[in-house]
Amino acid sequence: MVAATKDEKALATPTFLKAWLARLGPFIGLILVIAVFALLTESPARYLSPFNLRIVLAQTVIVALGAIGMTMIIVSGGIDLSVGSIIALSSVVTALMLRAGYPPAMAVVAGVCVGGLVGLVNGLVITGLRVVPFIATLGMLGIARGVAKWIAGQQTVNVPQTWVNELAVTFPTPSWLLLAPGVWVALLLSVLTAVVLRNTVFGRRVFALGSNEAAARACGIPVRRLKLWIYSLAGLYVGLAGVTQMSRLRQGDPTVAIGAELDIIAAVVIGGGSLSGGEGSILGSMIGALIMAFLRNGCQQMGWPNYIQEIIIGGIIVIAVAIDRFRHSRTFT
Amino acid sequence: MPQLMKMIALKLSDIAKRFGPTVALDGVNLQLRQGEVHALIGENGAGKSTLMNILAGAFPPDRGLMEIGGRRYAPASPLDARRRGIALIHQELSLAPHLTVAENILMGLEPARWGWLDRETARRKTLEVLESFHHPEIRPNRRVADLPLAARQVVEICRAMAARANIILMDEPTSSLQRDDVAHLFALIRRLRSDGVGIIYISHFLEEVREIADTYTVLRDGLSVSTSVLSSVTNDELITHMVGRSVENLFPSREPGRADEVLLEVRDLSAPPDLRHASFDLYAGEILGVAGLMGSGRTEMVRAIFGLETAQSGSFKLRSKAMVASGGSPTLRLMQGLGYLSEDRKGEGLALALSVADNTTMTRFASCSRWGWLDRTAQREQTEAWITQLGIKARSPLQPSRTLSGGNQQKVALARLLHQDADVLLLDEPTRGIDIGSKAQIYQVIARCAEENKAVLMISSYLPELFGMCDRIAVMTRGRLSPARPVDEWTPETVMLAAIGGEVEGGNVISNRPMEEAEEARA
Numbered sequence: 001m002v003a004a005t006k007d008e009k010a011l012a013t014p015t016f017l018k019a020w021l022a023r024l025g026p027f028i029g030l031i032l033v034i035a036v037f038a039l040l041t042e043s044p045a046r047y048l049s050p051f052n053l054r055i056v057l058a059q060t061v062i063v064a065l066g067a068i069g070m071t072m073i074i075v076s077g078g079i080d081l082s083v084g085s086i087i088a089l090s091s092v093v094t095a096l097m098l099r100a101g102y103p104p105a106m107a108v109v110a111g112v113c114v115g116g117l118v119g120l121v122n123g124l125v126i127t128g129l130r131v132v133p134f135i136a137t138l139g140m141l142g143i144a145r146g147v148a149k150w151i152a153g154q155q156t157v158n159v160p161q162t163w164v165n166e167l168a169v170t171f172p173t174p175s176w177l178l179l180a181p182g183v184w185v186a187l188l189l190s191v192l193t194a195v196v197l198r199n200t201v202f203g204r205r206v207f208a209l210g211s212n213e214a215a216a217r218a219c220g221i222p223v224r225r226l227k228l229w230i231y232s233l234a235g236l237y238v239g240l241a242g243v244t245q246m247s248r249l250r251q252g253d254p255t256v257a258i259g260a261e262l263d264i265i266a267a268v269v270i271g272g273g274s275l276s277g278g279e280g281s282i283l284g285s286m287i288g289a290l291i292m293a294f295l296r297n298g299c300q301q302m303g304w305p306n307y308i309q310e311i312i313i314g315g316i317i318v319i320a321v322a323i324d325r326f327r328h329s330r331t332f333t
Numbered sequence: 334m335p336q337l338m339k340m341i342a343l344k345l346s347d348i349a350k351r352f353g354p355t356v357a358l359d360g361v362n363l364q365l366r367q368g369e370v371h372a373l374i375g376e377n378g379a380g381k382s383t384l385m386n387i388l389a390g391a392f393p394p395d396r397g398l399m400e401i402g403g404r405r406y407a408p409a410s411p412l413d414a415r416r417r418g419i420a421l422i423h424q425e426l427s428l429a430p431h432l433t434v435a436e437n438i439l440m441g442l443e444p445a446r447w448g449w450l451d452r453e454t455a456r457r458k459t460l461e462v463l464e465s466f467h468h469p470e471i472r473p474n475r476r477v478a479d480l481p482l483a484a485r486q487v488v489e490i491c492r493a494m495a496a497r498a499n500i501i502l503m504d505e506p507t508s509s510l511q512r513d514d515v516a517h518l519f520a521l522i523r524r525l526r527s528d529g530v531g532i533i534y535i536s537h538f539l540e541e542v543r544e545i546a547d548t549y550t551v552l553r554d555g556l557s558v559s560t561s562v563l564s565s566v567t568n569d570e571l572i573t574h575m576v577g578r579s580v581e582n583l584f585p586s587r588e589p590g591r592a593d594e595v596l597l598e599v600r601d602l603s604a605p606p607d608l609r610h611a612s613f614d615l616y617a618g619e620i621l622g623v624a625g626l627m628g629s630g631r632t633e634m635v636r637a638i639f640g641l642e643t644a645q646s647g648s649f650k651l652r653s654k655a656m657v658a659s660g661g662s663p664t665l666r667l668m669q670g671l672g673y674l675s676e677d678r679k680g681e682g683l684a685l686a687l688s689v690a691d692n693t694t695m696t697r698f699a700s701c702s703r704w705g706w707l708d709r710t711a712q713r714e715q716t717e718a719w720i721t722q723l724g725i726k727a728r729s730p731l732q733p734s735r736t737l738s739g740g741n742q743q744k745v746a747l748a749r750l751l752h753q754d755a756d757v758l759l760l761d762e763p764t765r766g767i768d769i770g771s772k773a774q775i776y777q778v779i780a781r782c783a784e785e786n787k788a789v790l791m792i793s794s795y796l797p798e799l800f801g802m803c804d805r806i807a808v809m810t811r812g813r814l815s816p817a818r819p820v821d822e823w824t825p826e827t828v829m830l831a832a833i834g835g836e837v838e839g840g841n842v843i844s845n846r847p848m849e850e851a852e853e854a855r856a
Contacts, residue, residue: 200450278432
């Protein structure tokens, strides 16, 4: 009996360590990125100043909100390529409502709900028409973008001055807020979603679905309804990202956020999400979003041209996933 | 008969099911009593899996009546079936590897309050079912991916128990288990039986069925052709029922024909760490068997010969033309007339999504193409010829290989070697996991190849097959291949002993020399 417990401990320790390393991986990456740029810049104090930190956080909000939804989708074994277009559509809808004189709160709710609605349609196409998520959302990428341009009359929609415009500012008006309201909202929602994924039946079923869909179905989990929920909820988050986008630009722009889906997917993947499903965490995705934001910001501080940023971020994505694969090849044997 | 006293748990009458033009089931009757293990026997494609899926609520039957405990049973979904106390344990494990043991066991039945997981109850319920299995290493919070295979099987069974299943369907549960684990599984099954659970047990292995089951039903071509108490039939009778004819000659009678021409000469081949040393001659017209435990380096040997694994040293002569072992690629070996049948049919043996025709002609598209353009008609006709010749059960050459049963898939893989017209056939477990009828057909094909003066090297873990088919047998032990000896110089016992590391000299087994052990330790 004593021997058995010893064996168990010997077995347990490395897996325990590995699990922690896996969790710390993105953290280490983030610290590395910050450290490298702090060393590279001539004035590390400015790079690490609260001022710059606020800028980075405000820039991250949109990707972070999208990444919360995308994490659910990717953990469930799906993908959503339409988020960039949904952001544009929802920003246009919000702007149109504001311009038409509706109360700001209503405009915000409308923007969020449009996102949820598009997500629901994605879910219906995936479950009802049995189109794989990649194709279903690739189609939606075009459709949502087209609808956004259509209802905006192919131009940007200017909005009156309301509190909606202040959601993602670098310096919030009651200065005791410290960070933009949008940053606080994203933080709150990420904590909430993390808890839901961890502690609710819904959350664990999302993981079960992504880990082995056939098993989930055989165990009586209503797979189709679950997918509808996942895509709809994710759509709500992306809708909120669209509202934030409008707030930052102070106008609804149907051509905004082209390619944002790739940034958002990259954030989830850098944070440990697996495109084959079953793996991923909100915390990881948030760190992934921050890594990319700090990279962008650092490149700007260095005065590097845009193309250098693109090359570096592309490289980071590949390296992050390669490290993840390496880790897996050792765990799953 | 105490069994007759027990309540009937499940009764199937005249169940039928079609998929398009294919009749999968055509009238199945079956009775399962409480506390009984009922073996469902039949060749691949006889309809066993279809029947299990109907019972588990995956799809409804077209005809027939199902009753559980005397009440009509027509599950609308897998969930419905689970609620009625039916649990299906799949051939391939159906666990979610990323989730914990507890989450897997309670999947679909998670204890919760207002949607929030009740982890304490989950843990308690999991421990409750785990308690009966004496597997202390399976802890509720452990990730399933970190568990060994046998433990995962236990988790799967616990899932059935957690749903308070009183009818458990097991579809070849031992196919992924080692010998020890099979014994554990059987102990579990006996426990379940004594608790009054009715079990339907599907297996290919008659020995295994005899060990665990009380009663049986034989399915053939979608019909239940025989059902009774197992102790009242012999294995021969069961086989006769399964294939519809008696298989007295499972192995074709063949002349011990062995031409004197060496087709393939292998010397000092090594591919560390798994293959350390192999030398042999392969004659035209002979079948050379290679025995050995799984992981002994048998597979690595043929893969090294075929260029799929890098050989560190060694040389070949193919028809007396010398070539170095390293640096060979499968493309080159194919051109030289070598053919390889992988043991991993699904993984690398066939492109399952492609048609039978594509799979058959893949290694020699030249036979049905000109200037790089495929002649689809020629391809189809050539494939049809193989389908007829090997008795492949396929509706059309254009049917995706995935939709064939395992035995027929294997015949397609073999058809590819024949179509390639390889002179040297390297066959790795050519009959693993397929039914007896297909086995007999594949044996005939192999024998015919030898008759046509091809050289066959056949790896197998199934000793009767080696003794029934081969002219000579060599044994692989921890990466070293013994000299090949004529088959009548071996007995199954000496082959087994050689495989587990003893040494055979003049028919006597001598145990491991300490020298060898020391060498192992150094390496």
